[in-house]
Amino acid sequence: MxxxxxxxxxxxxxxxxxxxxxxxxxxxxxxxxxxxxxxxxxxxxxxxxxxxxxxxxxxxxxxxxxxxxxxxxxxxxxxxxxxxxxxxxxxxxxxxxxxxxxxxxxxxxxxxxxxxxxxxxxxxxxxxxxxxxxxxxxxxxxxxxxxxxxxxxxxxxxxxxxxxxxxxxxxQALATGTLADLRAMEERHSDEEVLADLLHLDHRTAQAGRLADSVAVLTGARSGRRWARPISMESVLRGAMGRISGYQRIRLHSVSDTAVAGHAAEGVMHALAEVLDNAANFSPPNAEVHVYVEEVPAGAIVSVEDSGLVMSDVQLRRAEQAVSGDAGGLGGLTGTRLGLAVVGRLSRKHGMKVSFRPSARGGTGVLILIPQDILTTAPSPVRRPADPPTRNAPPRAPEPDLDAPAPAEVTAPAEQLPPQDDGADTPRTGDGLPKRRRGRTLAAAESARAAAQSVERRTDPPEDIRTRANRFGAFRQAVRAGGAAERTGGHPLPDVPDDSHDTPSPQTETVHGGPTPSHPEGDTTS
Amino acid sequence: MKRPGRDDAPDRLYTLTGGRSGSGPDSPFDLVTLVVAESGPTVGMQSEHAAVLRLTQAPTAVVEVAAELGLPVSITKILLSDLLAAGRVSARHPRNSALPDPDVLEQVLVGLRNL
CATH class of the missing domain: 1.20.5 (Single alpha-helices involved in coiled-coils or other helix-helix interfaces)
Structure with missing residues (x-):
């Protein structure tokens, strides 16, 4: 256990x-x-x-x-x-x-x-x-x-x-008036020194007028002048040239006989002047600026070529933008660079197209297309109508010396002739005013009317001519106190056709249509 | 003074002459010098030159050319000098015998004074 x-x-x-x-x-x-x-x-x-x-x-x-x-x-x-x-x-x-x-x-x-x-x-x-x-x-x-x-x-x-x-x-009005005054003074003074001074003043005033025109264009004011007749391309170019300081360096190469319609001529001239001024200012002081005119179906192309600075792409673009006319406001304008803005405004107004490109001359080329609708083919007859009668001028020239100062006396009444009794071949409007036919300029219409007047006057009642003959006779009597009396009696109208047939040219009609209205009168009384 | 007209030419006188105002001291032209065209106008010529050449197909006095062109005599002289230098016109003075009798002129003068 x-x-x-x-x-x-x-x-x-x-x-x-x-x-x-x-x-x-x-x-x-x-x-x-x-x-x-x-x-x-x-x-x-x-x-x-x-x-x-x-x-x-x-x-x-x-x-x-x-x-x-x-x-x-x-x-x-x-x-x-x-x-x-x-x-x-x-x-x-x-x-x-x-x-x-x-x-x-x-x-x-x-x-x-x-x-x-x-x-x-x-x-x-x-x-x-x-x-x-x-x-x-x-x-x-x-x-x-x-x-x-x-x-x-x-x-x-x-x-x-x-x-x-x-x-x-x-x-503008002041400048225009001053220019007209200067022109009148230039006619009056033949002293070369005075003339040189006057031309200098003229040039300065023209430039001042251009500046006033620029301001007027930019502020939208009415354009300065209106021309009543077409202005020939040559005159347009020279008018533009005359408004810039370096006009002596501009070389015109124009064979064009087109003309710019009167209402647009001033604008075209001004725009060209600005372009020319740019070209002259941005090229070396002794380089020439060449201007060419070429007619194309769309109108006329004026090309301005300088040999100055080559514009960079950016500058070209900026210039194109400045002249494209879409800059509506005045913002971005500086005091010294008005030109391109003015060109833009004017080209938009008249439908011109302006483009820039590098020039083969080493500078910049500007192409300006003047549209067909402001061009007329009729040459501007500033002096053309004056041409035909002058062929007959030499035989007539010595005559007044022999035949006493009669023309001088009769010129005055001829100029005061009212236009209401003008000829039958002048086209009229409904109210009886003379009508200018398209393509005819005022000067041509005037000369046609003068021709009609001369024809009418030649068929004047004999009393009229006789009174005048008597008046002239009295004058002759005063000069030659003696035997002029029987010459005045023997000076009736049958002389007239003889004198008019004296002229050797076949263009007798145009002769009477000349711008010297004293001509028929002189014939009548001689 | 003249009012600015609607029919004035737009080109200024100095643009016609390139800025010159005198034709030089040795210019052979005075008011009564007779001018004769030696050739016809050519294409591309300045229009005043062409007009002068058309005008002077028969001998014409300078003053008359000026009147027909509507230009001052001094300016006309410059244009004529250019043409003369280019050999397109020739100039000569009128013969003295072409002048009328001084007696007649004196009578005209008296008559004018009596007017």
Whole structure:
């Protein structure tokens, strides 16, 4: 029984021992008592039965002790487990309570936070709304102020432009008047020095006039002059040339006999003048600027070639843009670079096209296309109508010397001839005014009318001629106090046709249509 | 002074002569010098030169050329000098015998004064 056993069992075994040992001792004692008390014959049997009973009792006690002990230990384990379960349940409840409290706390915190944020948001929104309202008011005031300022600026600009345009128009008128005066003075003074001075002044005035024209164009004023008749291309080019400072360096190469319509001539001239001025200013001071005119189906191309600075691509583009005429405003103008803007305005007005390209001469070439609709094919007859009669001028020239100052006397009435009795071949409008036929210039129409007048006068009633002859006779009489009387009598109208047939040219009609109105009168009275 | 007319020519006188105002001291031209064209006008010529050449197909006095061109005499002289230098015109002075009798001229003068 004391055999080595597992240490766990030892206490169990030891705790099991006392009661069975006590039982064994008691039963041994009882058996011994029984044996002793029993008859000797029965002692052996009683001893054996007693011993067996004692052993059984011991085993039973031992089993009972063992069972009790097991029950006790199971109960204890059960109690422990129950306690454990209760503790766990308690723990769980505690945990749940804690969690609930935590949840509540968080919920409360969140709600609080939300309320706080909502309040803050509301406050913020109110603040922002207030601020934006203030800003809106401020901006509205600003807008009002700016629009007032804009209105005022626009008004100022308009009145400034109007004043400038007005001043430019007056300067133009002054320059034009001065130029006419200078021309008259140039006619009057034949002294070369005076003439040189006058030409110098003329040149200066023409340049001043061009500047006034530029200002007028930029401010949208009326263009300076209008020509009543087409201006020949040569005159247009020379008119443009005469308005720039370096005109002596311009070389014209024009064989064109086109003319620019009167209403557009001034604009074309001005635009050309600006282009020529640019060309002359941006080329070396002694280099020539060449101008060519070429007629193309679309009109006439004037090309201006200088040998000055080569414009870069950027400059070319900028120049093209400046003359394309789409720059509506006056912004970007500098005081010294008016030219291209003026060219742009004028070319848009008259439908001209201006393009720039590098020139073969080493500088820049400018091509100006003058459209067909402002060109006329009729040559500008500034002096052409004067040409035919002059062929007959030489025979007529010496005659006045011989035939006394008659023409001088009769010129005055001839000039005062009113146009109402003009010839029949002049086309008339419905109200009897002379009508200018298309393609004919005023000068030609005038000469035709003068021719008609001369024809009419030649068929005057004889009394009229006779009175005049008598008047002339009186004059002759005063000169030659003697025998002029019979010559005045012998000076009737049959002389007239003879004189008119004197002229050798076949163009007799045009001869009478010459711009010297004294001619028929001289014939009549000679 | 003259009012600016609608029919003035746009070209200024200095552009006709290239800026010259005198034809030089040895110019053979005076008012009555007779000018004769030696050739016809050619294409591309300055229009005044062409007009002079057309005018002077028969001998013509300088003053008359000037009147027909509508230009001052001094300017006409410059144009004629150019043409003369180019050999396109020739110039000669009128013969004295072409002048009328001084007696007649004097009578004209008297008559004019009596007017």
């Amino acid at each position: 004391t055999a080595p056993a597992p240490s766990g069992d030892r206490s169990t075994i030891r705790s099991l021992l006392p009661l069975p040992l006590l039982t064994a001792a008691l039963s041994v004692l009882a058996v011994l008592w029984a044996v002793a008390s029993a008859p000797a014959s029965a002692q052996t049997l009683v001893g054996c039965c007693g011993a067996a009973a004692a052993v059984l009792l011991c085993v039973a006690v031992t089993v009972a002790v063992q069972a009790r002990r097991a029950a006790r230990s199971v109960r204890a384990a059960l109690r422990t487990a129950t306690a454990e379960a209760e503790r766990a349940a308690q723990e769980r409840d505690l945990q749940a309570e804690r969690w609930r409290r935590e949840h509540q706390r968080h919920t409360d915190a969140t709600a609080h936070e939300r309320a706080r944020l909502a309040e803050e948001f509301t406050r913020e929104r109110a603040l922002r709304a207030q601020e934006s309202e203030g800003e809106r008011v401020r901006l509205a005031a600003e807008v009002r102020r700016l629009s007032e300022q804009l209105d005022r600026a626009l008004g100022d600009r308009d009145s400034a432009i109007a004043a400038t345009a007005n001043a430019a128009a007056r300067m």
